[in-house]
Amino acid sequence: AQKITQTQPGMFVQEKEAVTLDCTYDTSDPSYGLFWYKQPSSGEMIFLIYQGSYDQQNATEGRYSLNFQKARKSANLVISASQLGDSAMYFCAMRGTQISSGSARQLTFGSGTQLTVLP
Amino acid sequence: GAGVSQSPSNKVTEKGKDVELRCDPISGHTALYWYRQRLGQGLEFLIYFQGNSAPDKSGLPSDRFSAERTGESVSTLTIQRTQQEDSAVYLCASSPTTLAANTGELFFGEGSRLTVL
Numbered sequence: 031a032q033k034i035t036q037t038q039p040g041m042f043v044q045e046k047e048a049v050t051l052d053c054t055y056d057t058s059d060p061s062y063g064l065f066w067y068k069q070p071s072s073g074e075m076i077f078l079i080y081q082g083s084y085d086q087q088n089a090t091e092g093r094y095s096l097n098f099q100k101a102r103k104s105a106n107l108v109i110s111a112s113q114l115g116d117s118a119m120y121f122c123a124m125r126g127t128q129i130s131s132g133s134a135r136q137l138t139f140g141s142g143t144q145l146t147v148l149p
Numbered sequence: 150g151a152g153v154s155q156s157p158s159n160k161v162t163e164k165g166k167d168v169e170l171r172c173d174p175i176s177g178h179t180a181l182y183w184y185r186q187r188l189g190q191g192l193e194f195l196i197y198f199q200g201n202s203a204p205d206k207s208g209l210p211s212d213r214f215s216a217e218r219t220g221e222s223v224s225t226l227t228i229q230r231t232q233q234e235d236s237a238v239y240l241c242a243s244s245p246t247t248l249a250a251n252t253g254e255l256f257f258g259e260g261s262r263l264t265v266l
Contacts, residue, residue, distance in 0.1 A: 065254055073238060075257035121191060136182060136205070137255055139192040 032057045034122050034140035041145050043112045050097070051107040051143045053122030062126045064105040065137060066096065069119040078120075081105060112147045119144050151175075153258035155241050161264045162231055170226040170261045172241030180244040181224050182255060183216055187237045195239075198224060231265045238262045 033056040043049035055064065066078040081089045081096045089096045097106040105124075109116055123137040154173040162168050174181050183195040194208035198218040209215070213231075218224035228235055242255035 067254075067257075072259070073262075074259045075240065075242070075255075077254035077256075080254060123192075136194045136197055136208075137192075138194070139184075141191040 032059070032062075032124055032126055032138040034124055034138055036122055036140035036143050038143045039141075041143055042148055043109075043145065044148050045114060046111055048108060048110045049112055049145065051109070051120050051122075051145065053105045053107065053140060055103050055105060055122070055124050057124065057126055059126035062124055064096070064098070065123040065125070066094070066105075066107045067121045067123060067139075068116075069121060069142070071118070075121075079107070109145075114147050114149060117145060117147045153241055153243050153256055155239075155258035155261050157261055158259065159262045159264075161266065163266050164233060165230055167227065167229045168231055168263060170228075170239050170241075170263070172224045172226070172243075172258060174221070174224070174241070174243030175256055177221070178243035178245050178256070179221055181218055181221075182242045182244070183224070183226050184240045184242065185210075185237045186240055186260070192240065195226070228263075231263075233265045236263055236265045 035054045038052055062083045064081045068076045068078055079089050079091045079094045079096050081098045088098050093110045095108045097108055119142045121142045122140045125137050153175055156171045160168055179200045181198040184192040185195055186192050196209055196216045197205040213229045216224060216226045238260040240257055240260045242257045244255050
């Protein structure tokens with residue numbers, strides 16, 4: 031079974047500052063993928079960034095970077111230079127590679143972190 | 150269309166009625182997923198379709214829930230005898246493939262908001 035834990039229900043950050051959203055995971059799969067999605071108040075899910083468990087470097091996409099610490103089973107999202115438009119719900123998710131257990135078939139999501147960027 | 154399309158965007162129904170929610174995936178995407186998101190919560194997996202293979206129904210919460218998909222086209226999620234606890238946003242997503250963790254992300258629709266009175 032896979033599990034994603036996001037321990038921060040809500041976070042506040044000042045505009046132009048950096049913020050880290052925490053995510054820890056648990057899986058028995060030997061390889062897996064980690065994802066972050068953004069969900070604005072309008073409701074759509076927007077893919078932000080992906081990290082493979084065997085990737086040598088931490089993933090980066092523009093202002094988003096993923097602080098991947100495999101031994102700690104953490105995959106924190108770092109948003110640099112926060113903007114007002116970054117205010118949204120952020121979800122961490124993972125997918126395994128085991129066909130038999132079904133972990134490869136679906137993304138397992140955390141409960142999310144509501145980020146509010148203050149002007 | 151270019152993205153995943155869901156309808157209706159909003160549905161208000163009375164307890165005990167049946168509802169159908171529709172999802173039109175991105176053309177060519179073989180995998181289709183249904184998730185449920187209750188207010189202020191994360192996404193719960195409901196069901197997954199991959200091409201013509203048998204669907205993975207492991208996330209369906211009760212036998213009142215069912216879903217169909219014909220080939221790689223439209224999917225319908227049906228909830229029979231709706232209950233108030235069924236009130237949620239039902240999100241559909243599609244993906245070009247799903248057999249490796251390093252394949253791309255899921256592409257989500259905007260969801261169908263169901264309110265059961």
